[in-house]
Amino acid sequence: MARYIGKEINRVDGVAKVTGRAKYAAEFRAPNLAYGFIVLGTVAKGTIKSIDTRDAEAAAGVIRIFTHLNAPKLGPKASHEQAPPRATEEQDKSFRALQSDRIFFNMQPVALVVAETYEQARYAARLVKVSYNAEKHTTDTEAVRDRGRFPSQGPPPKPRGNPEEAMKIAPVKIEAEYRIPIEHHNPMEPHAAVAVWQGDRLTMFDKSQEVYNVRKHLASSFNIPEANVQVISPYVGGAFGSSLRPNYYPALTAMAAREVRRPVKIVYTRTQMFTGHGHRPYTIQKVALGAERSGKLTAMVHEALHNTSTFEEFSDNTTGFTRQVYACPNLYAPQRITNTDLSTPTWMRAPGAVSGMFALESAMDELAYALKIDPLELRLINYAEKDPESGKPFSSKALRECYRLGAEKFGWKDRKFEPRSMRDGRLLVGWGTATGIWGAFQMPATARITFKANGTAHVASATSDIGPGTYTVITIIAAEYLGLKPEQVEFELGDSNFPRAPAQGGSWTTASVGSAVHGAALAITARLLEFANRDANSPLRGAAAADVEMLDGRLQLKNDTARFVNTAELMKRNGLGEITETFEAKPSQERRNYATLAHGAQFIEVKVDPDIGQVRVTRAIEVTACGRIINPKASHSQEIGGVVWGIGMALQEATEIDHRFGRIMNPNLQHYHVPVHADVHMIETIFVEEDDTVVNPLGVKGMGELGMVGIPAAIANAVFHATGKRIRDLPITPDKLL
Amino acid sequence: MRPFKYTRVSDANAAARAVTANPNAEFLAGGTNILDLMKEDVERPNELVDLTRLNLADIKAGPNGGVTIGALAKNTDTANHPLIRKSYPLLTQAILAGASGQLRNMATNGGNLMQRTRCQYFYDTAMPCNKREPGTGCGAREGLNRIHAIFGWSEKCVATYPGDMANALYALEAQVRVRNASGRERSIPIVDFHRLPGDTPEKDNNLERGELIVAIDLPKSNFANNYYYLKVRDRASYAFALVAVAAALDMDGGRIRQARVVMGSVAHKPWRSREAEAALSGKPASEQTFRSASEAALAGAKPLAHNAYKIELGKRAVVRALMRAARLI
């Protein structure tokens, strides 16, 4: 019986966060710190003709101004114009600032002012005058949609069966096009870096989802060994994918610090974030579905296209999960990308999946109406009992139970099929549903545990906690398997000197790092047993590591807890103050025989004021099946957050570009809307736990992204049910419903 | 931020004098608008004259059954004042529809009247904008103009006045009392306070340089029973209006004696529709009456490329606000 796993446990870092003790990147200080402020360009494409820094240089407090004319070259591969990397060789082609006179996107950094104070740097930045040789730019994905190409990484898409033929003969079919605008993550904390050099050793305080990746990027930028770089990122105030890649500002900060021979800090402004860390791409999707009159899908064609930059390839694999969500013998789901003169897009919460499922699950709703079949029923008719893509069994899949439970909780059976058939006074009521899906990923990860004779443990891994509660969940796992109380465990993360962990992304952290911690705890147990069994009179003599467990200062036999040794005494007898074990957990071989996915069912109620086009999401029931739930408290928070993100994507979020200038015109929170409290009403999240012995030793799957995946579609479907209007271009703002 | 001088004054005349003396000085009240604009380098004063110590925050009964609101009274205090709640509930509703609790706690009534447009091009110093920098062109005219004007715009500027409180003040026929450096006061009828952009979009209103708003005078009102402030926006709170309507009816049983209809976020100033008011006056309060009033209200609208929806939305919002004001729904 687990003592902590599965129990509601408060965040172990909660007090530090609310009292301000938790330090975020911008809060680190260093003696003699100087401040950098980035100057952004004002054209979308071309070259810099001239930069006049004289006034800025004369301003009070200015230490140095960097431009492409005087900035040192960063890294051996700084040129953006070389041939794309071979598939085998992963090359860091991310944008590095001030490397040439070339402008790749509007609001590109063109200068950096370093001054004694932030205010001085910011003021002087306004005095830098830049002129350009502008060239004709393209920032509108629509304008270059016919130039879509398959991403060069990965094999070209292969159809399953014969979708073309199947579509031709399908008795019922629908086809529609869906659009998602560019969106930005907008975490609360702005990205920030503090760079401190000692000789050719660099310490970097950064906001990062992967300190190892930043370390590699910095080492290659400055041609120094990775061992010379330490990246520290203990707390992250939300990132949602915006800190998965190194971004340009850490190298820029380190470059400035090296040149001025002082520690330097750079903090993005909200506006700078809009071209400083990537975005969810503008995505155009065409979905065609063919079905028998019974509702059985016979053909699925889902084509997606989104923007990438001119210097780097990015694809969020929009159609990836389409292949695995419904049983259908004929399918084609290609992904294309097209170049624009914008900064490179990146992963944003539930990347690809939420975009792809918005289109597919809207289309499923359209099909349900074409067939006159209840939308939930249609999904059940096409339920995939095994992975439609590989034919492999699922390691676990409780989606059917999610549908059932969600429908019951929501009262789905009372839904009237016809649009505009349900009302609440003057308001139109709409009920919509959609399926959520995400991978149960696991990545190689390493953790180190130091178990001390005084009955405490220190756990370290270079993972990150961008908000989901990794500090807490890892503490729980360590406490569980070391037989300690959570307060006896100290877990540290976010330091590249700690054992390697993957990026916090893909919702794989608990599966990956948790498994490593689990493994390290078992290794500690085994070590202790080994010491115990050196004693001929040990009560555990003869026991194998698998037979024993640690609990409350004892190492005991699992099935006969009266046979134990006291661990403190054992360690003392052996002269051990502490023992340390490092464990690398890798995905098992067994996983390969299965498809490993997490699923969810979403039920949404909207109330629409048809006169003024106002939509309120009045009820959301989200049931997810994502393996074992370690900390229900934080897990529910994750799913609630996912629903709120879904509300934002469905109803509000859009980055607007004036294509005449190729410039983002709403790079701030007054014009870029995200949900506020008044937009968020009743949300209930429910877990259907799965006993999955395949995914990883802990039986956990990811949930952070899963929680938002079906929501925008479910909302759009509910809006259709309420109003009879099918909105295929997000966000669904009042003007679209008049 | 550019360096600036901070000047503290203790009486209104000194404030007006300070700003009159220095062409690059501005008043500072709650700071919720001007400080933001300074951080964005849109406003570039070299001196801020802090008004917050002036004794101009009173809200009290005025002559002839009216109420006088101090220019420095906070939005929150104004909205919740018993005199306002009782006699001018439309004003309460309008103020509370704006911004957020925290902002309303800081924002003053004078500053609120003076708040500047939310046009995206106005906020981005890299973009053309005749209001920010006369002669550079209007970025929004052929650009992103979903939130812009459908009435009274010019080729030079298509921006809207974004505020809420003023829409109610227009409906209530308030007077804005201002004082100049020599201590002389004048009252500006609120409809003449803000301007249309014409050829000088850099001027939002008709205050003379250095003139200080000291108070807002509300005349006795017959609109305390039948009123409604409707704000349609992209999210439920904390967003500027796409279209707002301040509606007030003076009812004689089921018949409308007198009506006020003011639309917000449709023009460079709150847009009072005398046509709609005429269509209502003397008529029975009914959905049909309101529909013809709404047609009259929007008749002269001229949309831009991306805001034609405001015409239909405006009509529907007028009907809805009047229906609520008449308590028909």
Ligand SMILES: Cc1cc2nc3c(=O)[nH]c(=O)nc-3n(C[C@H](O)[C@H](O)[C@H](O)COP(=O)(O)OP(=O)(O)OC[C@H]3O[C@@H](n4cnc5c(N)ncnc54)[C@H](O)[C@@H]3O)c2cc1C
């Ligand atoms: C995020 C956000 C959301 C908002 N949402 C809304 C909304 O939905 N609806 C809405 O109506 N408003 C909204 N506002 C605007 C807010 O109401 C105004 O910023 C506020 O009312 C301004 O008042 P203030 O006292 O802070 O003015 P300040 O910022 O101090 O001053 C604004 C201007 O007025 C001038 N000024 C101030 N007092 C006087 C005076 N007595 N005489 C002459 N000139 C004077 C100043 O010189 C300055 O130019 C929002 C603001 C923000 C920041």
Ligand code: SF4
């Ligand atoms: S509408 Fe007015 S404020 Fe906006 S860009 Fe044009 S001139 Fe400037």
